[in-house]
Amino acid sequence: MSLARRNLFQDKTRLALSIGGVALAVMLILILKGFLTGMNRQITSYIDNSPGSIILAQEDVVNLLGATSLLPEGIIQKAETIRGVDEAIPILSQFVILDLHEKKQPAYMIGYDPKLGGGPWELISGSEPRSKREIVFDRIFADRHDLKLGDEVEVMGKDFTIVGLSSGTTSWMTSFFFVRKQDAEDLLLAPNATSFLLLTTSDGASLDDILRRLNNISGVNALTKKDMSANDIILFANIFSAPLKLMVGIAFLVGTMIVGLIIYTATVERQREYGVIKAIGAKNRFLYQIVVTQALFASIAGSALGILLANGAAQWIMSARPQFLIVFDPVDSVQALLAGLGMALIASIFPTRVMAGLAPAEVFRK
Amino acid sequence: MIRLAFRNLFQNKVRLVISVGGVALALLLILSLDAIFTGVERQVTAYIEYSGADIWVSQADVRNMHMASSSLPDSVARKVKFVPGVASVSPILYLTNNVVAGDERNLAYIIGLPENTELGGPWDISSGRSLPAEGEAIINRGVAEKSGIALGDEVEILGDEFKVTGFSEGTASLVNSVAFISMKDFEEMRGSYDTISFLLVKVSDGESPEAVAARIQTQVRDVTAQTRNDFAAQERQVIKDMSTDVITIMNLIGFLIGLAVMALTVYTSTLSRRREYGMLKALGARNTDLYLTVLAQAILSVILGFLFGLALTLLLTIVIPIFGSNLVLEVSRISLLKVGSVSLVIAAISAMLPIRQIAGLDPAMVFRGR
Numbered sequence: 153m154s155l156a157r158r159n160l161f162q163d164k165t166r167l168a169l170s171i172g173g174v175a176l177a178v179m180l181i182l183i184l185k186g187f188l189t190g191m192n193r194q195i196t197s198y199i200d201n202s203p204g205s206i207i208l209a210q211e212d213v214v215n216l217l218g219a220t221s222l223l224p225e226g227i228i229q230k231a232e233t234i235r236g237v238d239e240a241i242p243i244l245s246q247f248v249i250l251d252l253h254e255k256k257q258p259a260y261m262i263g264y265d266p267k268l269g270g271g272p273w274e275l276i277s278g279s280e281p282r283s284k285r286e287i288v289f290d291r292i293f294a295d296r297h298d299l300k301l302g303d304e305v306e307v308m309g310k311d312f313t314i315v316g317l318s319s320g321t322t323s324w325m326t327s328f329f330f331v332r333k334q335d336a337e338d339l340l341l342a343p344n345a346t347s348f349l350l351l352t353t354s355d356g357a358s359l360d361d362i363l364r365r366l367n368n369i370s371g372v373n374a375l376t377k378k379d380m381s382a383n384d385i386i387l388f389a390n391i392f393s394a395p396l397k398l399m400v401g402i403a404f405l406v407g408t409m410i411v412g413l414i415i416y417t418a419t420v421e422r423q424r425e426y427g428v429i430k431a432i433g434a435k436n437r438f439l440y441q442i443v444v445t446q447a448l449f450a451s452i453a454g455s456a457l458g459i460l461l462a463n464g465a466a467q468w469i470m471s472a473r474p475q476f477l478i479v480f481d482p483v484d485s486v487q488a489l490l491a492g493l494g495m496a497l498i499a500s501i502f503p504t505r506v507m508a509g510l511a512p513a514e515v516f517r518k
Numbered sequence: 519m520i521r522l523a524f525r526n527l528f529q530n531k532v533r534l535v536i537s538v539g540g541v542a543l544a545l546l547l548i549l550s551l552d553a554i555f556t557g558v559e560r561q562v563t564a565y566i567e568y569s570g571a572d573i574w575v576s577q578a579d580v581r582n583m584h585m586a587s588s589s590l591p592d593s594v595a596r597k598v599k600f601v602p603g604v605a606s607v608s609p610i611l612y613l614t615n616n617v618v619a620g621d622e623r624n625l626a627y628i629i630g631l632p633e634n635t636e637l638g639g640p641w642d643i644s645s646g647r648s649l650p651a652e653g654e655a656i657i658n659r660g661v662a663e664k665s666g667i668a669l670g671d672e673v674e675i676l677g678d679e680f681k682v683t684g685f686s687e688g689t690a691s692l693v694n695s696v697a698f699i700s701m702k703d704f705e706e707m708r709g710s711y712d713t714i715s716f717l718l719v720k721v722s723d724g725e726s727p728e729a730v731a732a733r734i735q736t737q738v739r740d741v742t743a744q745t746r747n748d749f750a751a752q753e754r755q756v757i758k759d760m761s762t763d764v765i766t767i768m769n770l771i772g773f774l775i776g777l778a779v780m781a782l783t784v785y786t787s788t789l790s791r792r793r794e795y796g797m798l799k800a801l802g803a804r805n806t807d808l809y810l811t812v813l814a815q816a817i818l819s820v821i822l823g824f825l826f827g828l829a830l831t832l833l834l835t836i837v838i839p840i841f842g843s844n845l846v847l848e849v850s851r852i853s854l855l856k857v858g859s860v861s862l863v864i865a866a867i868s869a870m871l872p873i874r875q876i877a878g879l880d881p882a883m884v885f886r887g888r
Contacts, residue, residue: 213615
């Protein structure tokens, strides 16, 4: 144990570089995962904060963000007659691409009636859109594009005035913005169209019963807000999971290589010493222990530093680019430490082979 | 000195493999992320590129398809047809929705096609019909395989049942696939009969698409007319603008990891050759010569790492689709240039670390047997 420690600590720069390398690899794994968790939280922010507990969509539509939904005419009245439904709030929503300062920015437009609800849940400044061609933008989104209250912004060829700034309504990929439902109808050339109904239910009413009754209406699909946000998360997770796995896999290999390099070099450099130890009767197992201990130390120290670095980097990224939300799950940190252990074990393979092939007599020949 | 760097590098094969491998993997991080986004750009523009249209006409100020909605009165088709230089026009209806087969839901561009259309239909049919009749759908083969759908089976789109009568190729991306149904079915499902989403235009022989697009733009009100190339470029720009920040962050991390690996390698190899460097100094070599050797060694390592990283990325571009993933990687020239420059910076910085070691080296050390 003490031999392993001395070997490792003899050259501080090398040790620092190896721990730093592993830390960077672990940091990358954690940031990627935290990034995905944060994105999941951001993409469901509208569903999580909108009024009601049930969302009524067009038949076969199970997502808010993934698909276009258009409800049959007269659906509000029909939904409100369903036993257990208190209030039906219509929204007309659609992704649009905004051209802001030569940059294409996908944004999710929510057309709503300010008297009924379904708009921004946290207004930082200004007011909700009350007149024609008024718009509420996300604060961070507006900031990124140097927009402020009173500025004009073009949406699908029409100029809108920013009358309010909302909070918690953006992500790196897209941002929510809010206009009056009538304006959304004009923009989409869809008079009286409704994409979704946000349904509030009476206290004590069974959600399952209400869902069953709603789903008897033809051409619609009723689901709880929880189910719809889960569907949106699955949709985006499907898109991002393959690239994410690839990146995490590469980061793991890089970490393993770094630990491997450092332990291998440390072992080869001390071949003579190990030969002496073997010559005076030490078993291979003892030497393996020395190698594995060194690898474990470098990996665990690197992983721990990686966790700290990831937290620091996340804070820095979120302050420099507020549209990113990076959320760490404690399970991810445990996984990172396990990844460190995995790196150590794999990295020990080469050096232990060097040890195994070491002839004790060699030391006396030189 | 270059010869010496070369020999230093190749003397210890395992260290060479680990260091080159480490740098290669770090560069692979940057290369593969770039390749993923370039691949997505190509995938999302596939439908536009293969539509057969020279010009795309959309609702005023709608400049792309992905994550966008376009609505035009069907009278626009008539007006555009009369614009000089227009050979034919073909409307399509479009929205994003799910193709449902059992428990499987696959997000798709749903395209409504007029009967016998020459533009906007599937461009590569692996089996079945090439255009959908009423009640029929043509879906992507990979999506069908994943969901266990055979020709003649039924899928649900927007609540209606459709019989799958054709499988198309090249119509799936990381994000979604493309499903084709008849325009009539599309209109019935939406309950709207007098609007279209986009108008696909073919220009007459000898006419330039740019000139005809400009003519449509000035002669027809409330539309945006773009050549196919411009329309596809706008689509690519959406992906580019969305991914810039992510790519920057990942590139920075990849760069730091590459730097750590390279610095570690150069440092350890210089350290292990202290005696040799001391000998060279004793024989009259200047510090600059030794620095150059270390630098040459670092540059050689990163060049090898870069080539290996590139080979790995190219291998991934072949291997990933074999496993049935819709993830397509495409290495662009810009990305190669960027990663090449990053590699050189890594080499230059990592070679600076052992400077102190070399400068402090005592030529007499070698005679003292240390």
